[in-house]
Amino acid sequence: MAKMKSTNVVWQPSHVDRGQRERRRGHRGAILWFTGFSGSGKSTLAIEVEERLFAEGCFSYVLDGDNVRHGLNGDLGFSPEDRTENIRRVGEVAKLFCDAGAIVVTAFISPYREDRDGVRRIVEPGDFIEVFVDCPLDVCEDRDPKGLYARARAGEIAEFTGISAPYEAPESPEICLKTAELTVEESADRIIGYLRAGGYLHPSSDDNESEAS
Secondary structure (H helix, E strand, C coil), X not given: XXXXXXXXXXXXXXXXXXXXXXXXXXXXXXXXXXECCCCCCHHHHHXXXXXXXXXXXXXXEEEEHHHXXXXXXXXXXXXXXXXXXXXXXXXXXXXXXXXXXXXXXXXCCCCCHHHHHHHHHHCCCCCEEEEEECCCHHHHHHHCCCCHHHHHHCCCXXXXXXXXXXXXXXXXXXXXXXXXXXXXXXXXXHHHHHHHHCCCCCCCHHHHHHHHC
Protein backbone atom coordinates (compact mmCIF):
# COMPACT_ATOMS: atom_id res chain seq x y z
CA MET A 1 0.00 0.00 0.00
CA ALA A 2 1.27 3.47 -0.90
CA LYS A 3 2.12 5.79 1.97
CA MET A 4 -0.75 8.15 2.69
CA LYS A 5 0.13 11.82 2.19
CA SER A 6 -3.36 13.06 2.97
CA THR A 7 -4.22 13.78 6.58
CA ASN A 8 -7.54 14.02 8.41
CA VAL A 9 -9.11 11.64 5.89
CA VAL A 10 -11.90 9.32 7.05
CA TRP A 11 -13.58 6.66 4.91
CA GLN A 12 -17.22 7.60 4.41
CA PRO A 13 -19.43 4.49 4.34
CA SER A 14 -22.50 4.33 2.12
CA HIS A 15 -25.99 3.51 3.36
CA VAL A 16 -26.25 1.07 0.41
CA ASP A 17 -23.99 -1.93 0.86
CA ARG A 18 -22.39 -4.15 -1.74
CA GLY A 19 -24.82 -7.00 -1.16
CA GLN A 20 -27.75 -4.73 -1.94
CA ARG A 21 -26.10 -3.56 -5.14
CA GLU A 22 -25.35 -7.12 -6.23
CA ARG A 23 -28.91 -8.24 -5.56
CA ARG A 24 -30.19 -5.34 -7.62
CA ARG A 25 -27.83 -6.24 -10.46
CA GLY A 26 -28.48 -9.97 -10.22
CA HIS A 27 -24.81 -10.94 -10.19
CA ARG A 28 -21.66 -10.65 -8.10
CA GLY A 29 -19.07 -7.95 -8.45
CA ALA A 30 -15.67 -9.17 -9.65
CA ILE A 31 -12.40 -8.09 -11.21
CA LEU A 32 -11.25 -9.94 -14.31
CA TRP A 33 -7.58 -9.01 -14.45
CA PHE A 34 -6.11 -9.71 -17.89
CA THR A 35 -2.31 -9.80 -18.00
CA GLY A 36 0.07 -10.62 -20.82
CA PHE A 37 2.40 -9.19 -23.43
CA SER A 38 1.43 -6.34 -25.72
CA GLY A 39 -0.32 -7.94 -28.70
CA SER A 40 -1.42 -11.02 -26.77
CA GLY A 41 -5.08 -10.13 -27.26
CA LYS A 42 -5.98 -8.61 -23.89
CA SER A 43 -7.95 -5.60 -25.14
CA THR A 44 -9.71 -7.51 -27.92
CA LEU A 45 -10.77 -10.21 -25.49
CA ALA A 46 -11.76 -7.72 -22.79
CA ILE A 47 -14.09 -5.95 -25.21
CA GLU A 48 -15.62 -9.25 -26.31
CA VAL A 49 -16.22 -10.34 -22.70
CA GLU A 50 -17.71 -6.97 -21.76
CA GLU A 51 -20.09 -7.16 -24.72
CA ARG A 52 -21.24 -10.65 -23.76
CA LEU A 53 -21.76 -9.67 -20.13
CA PHE A 54 -23.71 -6.58 -21.18
CA ALA A 55 -25.91 -8.74 -23.42
CA GLU A 56 -26.73 -10.86 -20.36
CA GLY A 57 -27.82 -7.76 -18.44
CA CYS A 58 -24.67 -7.48 -16.35
CA PHE A 59 -23.11 -4.25 -15.12
CA SER A 60 -19.70 -4.51 -16.77
CA TYR A 61 -16.94 -2.12 -17.77
CA VAL A 62 -13.48 -2.35 -19.35
CA LEU A 63 -10.51 -0.53 -17.84
CA ASP A 64 -8.00 -0.57 -20.69
CA GLY A 65 -4.34 0.30 -20.21
CA ASP A 66 -4.16 2.89 -23.00
CA ASN A 67 -7.47 4.48 -22.01
CA VAL A 68 -6.44 4.90 -18.38
CA ARG A 69 -3.14 6.49 -19.41
CA HIS A 70 -5.08 9.10 -21.41
CA GLY A 71 -6.43 10.54 -18.18
CA LEU A 72 -6.03 9.15 -14.68
CA ASN A 73 -2.47 7.92 -15.23
CA GLY A 74 -1.36 10.37 -17.87
CA ASP A 75 1.37 11.59 -15.54
CA LEU A 76 3.08 8.18 -15.44
CA GLY A 77 5.75 6.76 -17.71
CA PHE A 78 6.99 3.19 -18.05
CA SER A 79 9.78 2.99 -15.51
CA PRO A 80 9.43 0.13 -13.01
CA GLU A 81 8.28 2.63 -10.38
CA ASP A 82 5.69 4.21 -12.67
CA ARG A 83 4.40 0.81 -13.80
CA THR A 84 3.89 -0.14 -10.15
CA GLU A 85 2.04 3.09 -9.43
CA ASN A 86 -0.03 2.63 -12.58
CA ILE A 87 -1.24 -0.77 -11.40
CA ARG A 88 -1.77 0.43 -7.83
CA ARG A 89 -4.11 3.19 -9.03
CA VAL A 90 -5.96 0.89 -11.40
CA GLY A 91 -6.36 -1.65 -8.61
CA GLU A 92 -7.97 0.94 -6.37
CA VAL A 93 -10.36 2.01 -9.14
CA ALA A 94 -11.21 -1.62 -9.92
CA LYS A 95 -11.92 -2.19 -6.23
CA LEU A 96 -14.46 0.67 -6.26
CA PHE A 97 -16.12 -0.76 -9.37
CA CYS A 98 -16.31 -4.16 -7.71
CA ASP A 99 -17.86 -2.66 -4.59
CA ALA A 100 -20.45 -1.03 -6.85
CA GLY A 101 -21.42 -4.52 -8.02
CA ALA A 102 -19.72 -4.34 -11.41
CA ILE A 103 -17.77 -6.99 -13.23
CA VAL A 104 -14.79 -4.88 -14.19
CA VAL A 105 -12.48 -6.17 -16.91
CA THR A 106 -8.94 -4.80 -16.81
CA ALA A 107 -6.54 -5.10 -19.73
CA PHE A 108 -3.01 -4.18 -18.60
CA ILE A 109 0.35 -5.77 -19.31
CA SER A 110 0.95 -5.50 -15.53
CA PRO A 111 4.33 -7.20 -15.86
CA TYR A 112 5.22 -7.53 -12.19
CA ARG A 113 3.79 -10.39 -10.14
CA GLU A 114 3.98 -8.43 -6.89
CA ASP A 115 1.90 -5.59 -8.35
CA ARG A 116 -0.85 -7.98 -9.43
CA ASP A 117 -0.74 -9.76 -6.08
CA GLY A 118 -1.02 -6.36 -4.43
CA VAL A 119 -4.37 -5.78 -6.11
CA ARG A 120 -5.53 -9.23 -5.04
CA ARG A 121 -4.68 -8.37 -1.43
CA ILE A 122 -6.83 -5.23 -1.28
CA VAL A 123 -10.07 -6.91 -2.38
CA GLU A 124 -12.24 -9.63 -0.89
CA PRO A 125 -11.35 -13.31 -1.47
CA GLY A 126 -12.75 -14.42 -4.80
CA ASP A 127 -13.06 -10.89 -6.20
CA PHE A 128 -9.77 -10.98 -8.11
CA ILE A 129 -9.73 -13.35 -11.08
CA GLU A 130 -6.34 -13.38 -12.75
CA VAL A 131 -6.57 -14.17 -16.46
CA PHE A 132 -3.22 -14.97 -18.03
CA VAL A 133 -3.47 -14.15 -21.73
CA ASP A 134 -0.64 -16.52 -22.56
CA CYS A 135 0.72 -15.80 -26.01
CA PRO A 136 4.36 -16.43 -27.02
CA LEU A 137 6.43 -13.30 -27.46
CA ASP A 138 7.30 -14.14 -31.08
CA VAL A 139 3.61 -14.41 -31.97
CA CYS A 140 2.87 -11.08 -30.28
CA GLU A 141 5.77 -9.54 -32.14
CA ASP A 142 4.56 -10.94 -35.46
CA ARG A 143 1.15 -9.41 -34.83
CA ASP A 144 2.56 -6.06 -33.60
CA PRO A 145 -0.83 -4.31 -34.07
CA LYS A 146 0.51 -0.94 -32.89
CA GLY A 147 3.98 -1.22 -34.41
CA LEU A 148 5.49 -1.05 -30.93
CA TYR A 149 7.77 -4.06 -31.11
CA ALA A 150 9.43 -2.77 -34.26
CA ARG A 151 10.03 0.58 -32.58
CA ALA A 152 11.33 -1.13 -29.44
CA ARG A 153 13.75 -3.24 -31.49
CA ALA A 154 14.93 -0.05 -33.19
CA GLY A 155 15.64 1.50 -29.81
CA GLU A 156 12.88 4.08 -30.16
CA ILE A 157 10.94 2.83 -27.09
CA ALA A 158 12.79 2.23 -23.85
CA GLU A 159 11.75 -0.26 -21.17
CA PHE A 160 9.41 -2.19 -23.45
CA THR A 161 8.05 -5.38 -21.89
CA GLY A 162 9.54 -8.52 -23.42
CA ILE A 163 12.28 -6.63 -25.25
CA SER A 164 14.07 -4.37 -22.78
CA ALA A 165 11.93 -4.87 -19.68
CA PRO A 166 10.88 -8.07 -17.89
CA TYR A 167 7.54 -9.84 -17.72
CA GLU A 168 6.76 -12.08 -14.74
CA ALA A 169 4.12 -14.62 -15.77
CA PRO A 170 1.44 -15.62 -13.25
CA GLU A 171 2.24 -18.73 -11.27
CA SER A 172 -1.33 -19.79 -10.43
CA PRO A 173 -3.82 -17.77 -12.49
CA GLU A 174 -7.49 -18.58 -12.16
CA ILE A 175 -7.74 -18.72 -15.96
CA CYS A 176 -5.00 -19.34 -18.53
CA LEU A 177 -5.80 -18.69 -22.19
CA LYS A 178 -3.35 -19.67 -24.93
CA THR A 179 -4.51 -17.08 -27.43
CA ALA A 180 -2.18 -18.27 -30.19
CA GLU A 181 -4.29 -21.44 -30.26
CA LEU A 182 -7.75 -20.20 -29.23
CA THR A 183 -10.07 -17.86 -31.10
CA VAL A 184 -11.42 -14.77 -29.34
CA GLU A 185 -14.80 -16.50 -29.16
CA GLU A 186 -13.35 -19.65 -27.59
CA SER A 187 -11.40 -17.61 -25.04
CA ALA A 188 -14.49 -15.59 -24.13
CA ASP A 189 -16.50 -18.81 -23.77
CA ARG A 190 -14.00 -20.06 -21.19
CA ILE A 191 -14.19 -16.85 -19.17
CA ILE A 192 -17.98 -16.73 -19.16
CA GLY A 193 -18.01 -20.43 -18.26
CA TYR A 194 -15.70 -19.76 -15.32
CA LEU A 195 -17.91 -16.94 -14.07
CA ARG A 196 -21.04 -19.04 -14.38
CA ALA A 197 -19.52 -22.10 -12.72
CA GLY A 198 -18.20 -19.94 -9.87
CA GLY A 199 -21.60 -18.41 -9.16
CA TYR A 200 -20.63 -14.91 -10.27
CA LEU A 201 -23.44 -14.74 -12.83
CA HIS A 202 -27.15 -15.29 -12.49
CA PRO A 203 -28.33 -18.55 -14.11
CA SER A 204 -28.88 -18.33 -17.85
CA SER A 205 -32.29 -18.98 -19.37
CA ASP A 206 -30.98 -22.36 -20.57
CA ASP A 207 -30.03 -23.26 -17.00
CA ASN A 208 -33.49 -22.33 -15.77
CA GLU A 209 -35.13 -24.45 -18.44
CA SER A 210 -32.94 -27.44 -17.50
CA GLU A 211 -33.86 -27.11 -13.83
CA ALA A 212 -37.54 -26.90 -14.64
CA SER A 213 -37.55 -29.90 -16.94
